[in-house]
Amino acid sequence: MHGKVKWFDVGKGFGFILSDEGGPDILLHANVLRNFGQSSVADGAGITVSVQMTQRGAQAVEVLEIAPPEGIVTVVSDDVGTAVVPDPATQPLQPARVKWFDKVKGFGFANVFGTTEDVFIHIEVLRMSGFADLQPGEAVCLRIVDGKRGRMATQVASWEAAVREKTP
Numbered sequence: 001m002h003g004k005v006k007w008f009d010v011g012k013g014f015g016f017i018l019s020d021e022g023g024p025d026i027l028l029h030a031n032v033l034r035n036f037g038q039s040s041v042a043d044g045a046g047i048t049v050s051v052q053m054t055q056r057g058a059q060a061v062e063v064l065e066i067a068p069p070e071g072i073v074t075v076v077s078d079d080v081g082t083a084v085v086p087d088p089a090t091q092p093l094q095p096a097r098v099k100w101f102d103k104v105k106g107f108g109f110a111n112v113f114g115t116t117e118d119v120f121i122h123i124e125v126l127r128m129s130g131f132a133d134l135q136p137g138e139a140v141c142l143r144i145v146d147g148k149r150g151r152m153a154t155q156v157a158s159w160e161a162a163v164r165e166k167t168p
Helices: 030-036 123-128 161-166
Strands: 002-009 014-019 026-029 046-054 057-067 094-102 107-112 118-122 139-147 150-158
Touching (some): 030 057, 107 139, 118 123, 123 150
Parallel strands (some): 026 057, 118 150
Antiparallel strands (some): 002 014, 046 057, 094 139
16 A cells, blocks of 8 residues: 555654555554654654554554655755765665754764764755654764765664665
8 A cells, every 4th residue: 555644743652644545544653664664753754664454444454655745855955065966866775873863953973884973964964864853872884975064864764774775
């Protein structure tokens, strides 16, 4: 089933999906999302899930794909300066661990495995990637460019994304 995330609350541990075919809301539990490799998902994100009918209604049992919300376009800010920004799709996914992320401030940092250099993550890049928030210690994959103030993420993906990307 494909639909859009109506809302997802990390604190409550669940949210709901609106199916493209209509019908009742579909419960999306945090554990199902974690099994996909994400701790959050942005409201309005496109999502493909396997659904099971239960006594309490429709529930997602597996997330198959998440796409960023439509209409979110992020231009990598002036931090890149005059450098030519490569297409994020041409950059390799690099495994990283979130150092911290503050939704109110609108940014955070992660470290790529094997390096100590911080990678800046802007909230708009996070939203464009289909995430709503990141937790300290969370494993993710990043596409990264060098900006005038250091390395910055152009895309955030679930920690399993690199494996899925290599699978034909």
